[in-house]
Amino acid sequence: MAEFDLIELFRSRCARVRADVTLGIGDDAAVVAVPAGCELVVCTDTLVAGVHFPLHTQAADIGWKALAVNLSDLAAMGATPAWATLALTLPDANRAFVEHFASGFAELAEQHALALIGGDTTRGPLTASVTAFGFVPIGMALRRDGARVGDAVLVTGTMGDAAAGLGCVGEQERDTAIVPSAPESARIALRARLDRPQPRIAVGEMLRGRASACIDVSDGLVADLGHIAAASGVGIEIELARVPASEAFRAAVVADRQSTLQLAGGDDYELAFTIAEADVEAALAALRASGLPTTRIGRVVRGSGVLVLDRDGNPMDLPRRGWEHFT
Amino acid sequence: MAEFDLIELFRSRCARVRADVTLGIGDDAAVVAVPAGCELVVCTDTLVAGVHFPLHTQAADIGWKALAVNLSDLAAMGATPAWATLALTLPDANRAFVEHFASGFAELAEQHALALIGGDTTRGPLTASVTAFGFVPIGMALRRDGARVGDAVLVTGTMGDAAAGLGCVGEQERDTAIVPSAPESARIALRARLDRPQPRIAVGEMLRGRASACIDVSDGLVADLGHIAAASGVGIEIELARVPASEAFRAAVVADRQSTLQLAGGDDYELAFTIAEADVEAALAALRASGLPTTRIGRVVRGSGVLVLDRDGNPMDLPRRGWEHFT
Incomplete structure (x- = not known):
């Protein structure tokens, strides 16, 4: 040929x-x-x-x-x-x-x-x-470097699904993050998230002129928010309890592994973005029309890096940085 | 890292x-x-x-x-x-x-x-x-599909050098196309043509509005002229005796292998182009200023495909088509 x-x-x-x-x-x-x-x-x-x-x-x-x-x-x-x-x-x-x-x-x-x-x-x-x-x-591209202290931090869709989907792949089926009795329907749904990511084009278009910074979650939520924080010269604080999870994810992932997959799993290809507090409600209303849930998970603060608060409001020891092809 | x-x-x-x-x-x-x-x-x-x-x-x-x-x-x-x-x-x-x-x-x-x-x-x-x-x-891009019957066919630089350079590479030094006593200077010059091709940007810019069709010689001279012929719905006839060769090439390549390397060797990254007969002299004059020799090697004819005339003016049996990564 x-x-x-x-x-x-x-x-x-x-x-x-x-x-x-x-x-x-x-x-x-x-x-x-x-x-x-x-x-x-x-x-x-x-x-x-x-x-x-x-x-x-x-x-x-x-x-x-x-x-x-x-x-x-x-x-x-x-x-x-x-x-x-x-x-x-x-x-x-x-x-x-x-x-x-x-x-x-x-x-x-x-x-x-x-x-x-x-x-x-x-x-x-x-x-x-x-x-x-x-x-x-002209001039309307969303960037990583515009986040300002006081902005809200939001994400589209759900986190951790692709990493869970990877755990459901054939040879790795004994992945310790996956519940052995996880229903087949959940495995299929998670695998689809890994294999067929949906680029959030309509959301990105809608965020022009609204979001102060935006990134896609490919390396892992904390790592990608870290890129926004570093480029913008700010810190970001998020609450684990607010990070959205799919039903399939909850059904298939071992409870004490869920936070790691949600915070550090790569390949979700959702959008994470920051937006001025005053504009959040209007943006959420506009995004609701897209049919894709969008969730507020935290805020932009003074400082640097990403801080995650656990369900009790205490700072978490973060898992290793996200997906890096050269470490 | x-x-x-x-x-x-x-x-x-x-x-x-x-x-x-x-x-x-x-x-x-x-x-x-x-x-x-x-x-x-x-x-x-x-x-x-x-x-x-x-x-x-x-x-x-x-x-x-x-x-x-x-x-x-x-x-x-x-x-x-x-x-x-x-x-x-x-x-x-x-x-x-x-x-x-x-x-x-x-x-x-x-x-x-x-x-x-x-x-x-x-x-x-x-x-x-x-x-x-x-x-x-706008509208000035050179294409493959504009060659017309009667146009002249020209090439920049010399042909076959990169293929000869490949024959000079370490492990392949016993390549039968290379004269065993080829001078080191010729080997170095040919290897440089393989490793450091010079894109003919200035020539391409000069050919805007002049050339009727243009292609770069990456697959081999005959193969690439064949692309022009096919896209333009014409035939191309070239004379082997006119195909330019470098001094290093003549010194290093076994005599009876020279035509194959010149016609079918890939990776030369020279430009081959067609140009209306009436415009040839003006184009050659303009190109002379670039310091890169340009040579007229043939003409566009009715029909299809590429015909090469040998030094006696007889049609050659062509070597296999040029560099193809999937044959």
């Missing part, structure tokens, strides 16, 4: 007619146009087999997730997705694998009218590196 | 203040602005260790080449480079390797005032995937 068949396969599945794409897949490079009044938002995230997803993950889920983790970064900036490029490295030219990968990628791309505009396929250990592009009105 | 030290290392070496970069490395994504009147040109190319460069290639050369192959794609579009993102996968956190990689990348980036605006570092087999961004005035 030649590289050119692969390119054609991706073109037929993942390209898309958009007025802002002058030249898509098939030349030395793509030619695109950014709308007047907008800035371009660009991010790159790579998934390596066995590092960022379990070996034997379904190809369609890998395709979905490779795009999703990037769209999550765009969401954290308040950007509207437009295009992506894909650098896919494959150990062999397995057509069925590539078709399923492309179908998972395409399924998410279609939800956001995103066009694949280029890429590269190479031979080597399975790696998918996506660069995603989106637009924000 | 944490991922965040790597990010800081790249930021300190490869970021750059540009008025069109609102937000560079360090947030969930970069925020940039495309100048009014320009389209954005985007390409992605990945280098895998042992596939796209020999194992034991110097880290600085890998860094240079990872960017160079992408800038070559921008050159083929007539684009002016602006930004890049880097997805780097490393087997271990070797600081010296990363510093040298960054220095090679930065050396080329500086020549084009290019800013690294983001990226990702992950653990896994050594792979460098760069997405590069450039600008062209």
Whole structure:
């Protein structure tokens, strides 16, 4: 199977007619146009087999997730997705694998009218590196460095599900964090959170002009709030009791492991953001319309770092920092 | 060594203040602005260790080449480079390797005032995937599909050097294409062509509004001209005797292997382009000023595919198609 068949396969599945794409897949490079009044938002995230997803993950889920983790970064900036490029490295030219990968990628791309505009396929250990592009009105990108003392801290969705989902994966089924009798339905729900993260694009768009800082929770809640704290020159204090957990999570995770997975588990791809106290109610009302629960979990304080208060209001000894690929 | 030290290392070496970069490395994504009147040109190319460069290639050369192959794609579009993102996968956190990689990348980036605006570092087999961004005035991008019957076919520089350079690499020194007594200076020159390709940015810019089609020679001369022929719906005829060779190439490559390396060797990163007969002289004069020799090697004809005439004017049996990563 030649590289050119692969390119054609991706073109037929993942390209898309958009007025802002002058030249898509098939030349030395793509030619695109950014709308007047907008800035371009660009991010790159790579998934390596066995590092960022379990070996034997379904190809369609890998395709979905490779795009999703990037769209999550765009969401954290308040950007509207437009295009992506894909650098896919494959150990062999397995057509069925590539078709399923492309179908998972395409399924998410279609939800956001995103066009694949280029890429590269190479031979080597399975790696998918996506660069995603989106637009924000000039000056409206959400950043990490705008949190102010007194702001509220909120998160979308629930925390810890993906880490619990990882505990439910085949070979790791004896993971000590998972209740042996955990219902199959909970395992499936948690695994779906790991394999098919939902980038919170609509929430990010809604937070433009409202949130003072925003980040996606990919490294773990405390680690990612730590990035906001460091970039903004503030401290963040959150209450463990307020950190939202899903029903599946409560059913499947051993009680005394729940806080670790919620605070340090990576891969949830929810948004964590800060917002001025005076704007919280209006923002929550706007977000309620999105159907995605959003929860206030703490506040921005003077100082530095992240402090978590346990259910008795005492500062917790924090688990190790979140997901780091080089420690 | 944490991922965040790597990010800081790249930021300190490869970021750059540009008025069109609102937000560079360090947030969930970069925020940039495309100048009014320009389209954005985007390409992605990945280098895998042992596939796209020999194992034991110097880290600085890998860094240079990872960017160079992408800038070559921008050159083929007539684009002016602006930004890049880097997805780097490393087997271990070797600081010296990363510093040298960054220095090679930065050396080329500086020549084009290019800013690294983001990226990702992950653990896994050594792979460098760069997405590069450039600008062209609206509607001026060079494409593969504009060659017309009667156009002249030209190439910059010399052909076959990188393939000969690969034959000079350590373990492969007994490569049968290389003359055993080849002078060390020739080996060094050829190896430099393999390891430090020079993207022909200035030539690409000069060809805007002049060339009818353009491509960079990465897969091999015949294969890449074949891409122009297929995209343009024409045939291309070239004369072997006109295909330019460097002195080092002539000195180091066994006589009866020269045509194969020149026609099918990949990785030269020169530009091959077509241009209306009436415009050839003016273009050659303009290109002469660039200091890079440009050679007319053939013409666009009716039909399809690429025909090579040997030194007696007879059609050659062509070697297998160029560099394909999946055959």
